Amino acid sequence: MHYRRFGKTELNLSVFSLGTMRCLENAESLHQVLADAIGRGINHIETARGYGQSERYIGQALSSFERSKLILTTKLLPDSDVDRLVDESLARLNTGYIDCLAVHGVNTPEHLQQVKAMLPGLTQVVADGRVRHVGASSHGSLDVVMGAIALPIISFINLHYYFFNQRNAAAIKLAHQRDLGIFIISPGDKGGQLYTPSDRLRQLCAPFDPLLLTYRWLLSDPRITTLSVGPALPAELNWPLQIADKTDSLTKPEQETLARLHQTQADALGTEHCRQCYECLPCPEAIHIPEVLRLRNLALAYDMTKFGQYRYGMFERAGHWFPGRKGNRCTDCDDCLPRCPEQLDIPTLLRDTHQRLKGPERRRLWSD
Numbered sequence: 092m093h094y095r096r097f098g099k100t101e102l103n104l105s106v107f108s109l110g111t112m113r114c115l116e117n118a119e120s121l122h123q124v125l126a127d128a129i130g131r132g133i134n135h136i137e138t139a140r141g142y143g144q145s146e147r148y149i150g151q152a153l154s155s156f157e158r159s160k161l162i163l164t165t166k167l168l169p170d171s172d173v174d175r176l177v178d179e180s181l182a183r184l185n186t187g188y189i190d191c192l193a194v195h196g197v198n199t200p201e202h203l204q205q206v207k208a209m210l211p212g213l214t215q216v217v218a219d220g221r222v223r224h225v226g227a228s229s230h231g232s233l234d235v236v237m238g239a240i241a242l243p244i245i246s247f248i249n250l251h252y253y254f255f256n257q258r259n260a261a262a263i264k265l266a267h268q269r270d271l272g273i274f275i276i277s278p279g280d281k282g283g284q285l286y287t288p289s290d291r292l293r294q295l296c297a298p299f300d301p302l303l304l305t306y307r308w309l310l311s312d313p314r315i316t317t318l319s320v321g322p323a324l325p326a327e328l329n330w331p332l333q334i335a336d337k338t339d340s341l342t343k344p345e346q347e348t349l350a351r352l353h354q355t356q357a358d359a360l361g362t363e364h365c366r367q368c369y370e371c372l373p374c375p376e377a378i379h380i381p382e383v384l385r386l387r388n389l390a391l392a393y394d395m396t397k398f399g400q401y402r403y404g405m406f407e408r409a410g411h412w413f414p415g416r417k418g419n420r421c422t423d424c425d426d427c428l429p430r431c432p433e434q435l436d437i438p439t440l441l442r443d444t445h446q447r448l449k450g451p452e453r454r455r456l457w458s459d
């Protein structure tokens with residue numbers, strides 16, 4: 092296992108972190124996953140008060156391990172009663188301190204204001220030693236993410252940033268400039284459901300595995316500290332951790348394969364290629380045009396249709412965690428058309444995406 096400095100926290104984190112959202116079946120299964128992960132060198136365990144019994148199960152297991160060698164992150168929602176909620180998390184986690192406390196889901200401008208209102212409480216829990224470092228997680232727009240990164244109290248940031256979704260590239264740059272620890276949220280799942288890649292994607296990535304190749308793309312970036320993996324069983328760690336020591340620069344064959352993926356997308360989409368410039372927003376119907384068309388890009392170029400259905404099904408179901416309305420809400424007002432530098436027929440592409448990707452709807456898995 093390779094370790095990296097987690098920005099200004101000065102913590103030394105394993106480049107893979109154990110996310111515990113999925114290993115929640117019972118205390119015993121979480122204990123097994125935890126023991127296996129720690130045995131393989133993972134020293135960062137991530138949870139949230141909203142992840143069901145996760146904090147409690149970690150607390151039950153913690154006495155089996157050397158606490159001082161583990162780094163625990165938990166999260167609480169914006170606008171929370173920091174003092175009380177931190178004490179509750181400490182009791183559930185059965186520990187005297189939380190290494191990293193993240194404000195969970197700083198997704199809107201209102202949340203940014205709420206974090207500012209939390210500053211006295213956050214400052215106090217750091218001053219009295221209950222919490223060592225404060226950070227944030229964000230699923231919001233780039234503007235909101237940049238606002239979260241600029242908050243002076245923040246020492247680390249949890250972000251969505253993947254080979255197949257590089258919208259937050261500027262946020263990674265700013266976070267690095269501000270010496271923040273950078274934690275990438277669930278690159279296997281949110282980054283494209285890469286545990287179950289399409290045959291097409293497998294072929295395009297050969298001789299590499301799509302999951303491992305895209306992990307390599309992240310790990311080869313020294314600005315990024317750690318990637319979350321969320322196994323339900325210990326055996327599910329085998330696959331990602333094959334490359335836990337491969338943090339050096341991308342090899343020429345890896346670079347060529349990734350370049351081929353970009354070229355394949357450009358070729359497959361032709362004159363219907365959304366370049367993710369975001370110039371088309373805002374839409375009066377609140378359609379998240381770039382994200383809808385990103386999912387279309389992936390479905391057409393790499394046959395990532397199941398992933399597209401999974402994410403598209405979250406529109407209008409997950410609130411600020413995944414904002415925007417579906418493509419079939421387009422009223423043909425044509426507001427967006429003059430703003431698109433690619434001169435895309437956006438309404439037609441949105442309707443096409445809806446037909447391709449509408450499917451069973453789903454809600455995010457956690458709540459608080």
Ligand code: SF4
Pocket residue numbers: 373374375376377378380420421422423424425426427428437438441
């Ligand atoms: S044409 Fe459709 S997608 Fe474009 S701004 Fe109008 S409603 Fe939104």
Ligand code: SF4
Pocket residue numbers: 364365366367368369370371372380381384430431432433434435437
């Ligand atoms: S303006 Fe055009 S190319 Fe840019 S994100 Fe919107 S649809 Fe895509």
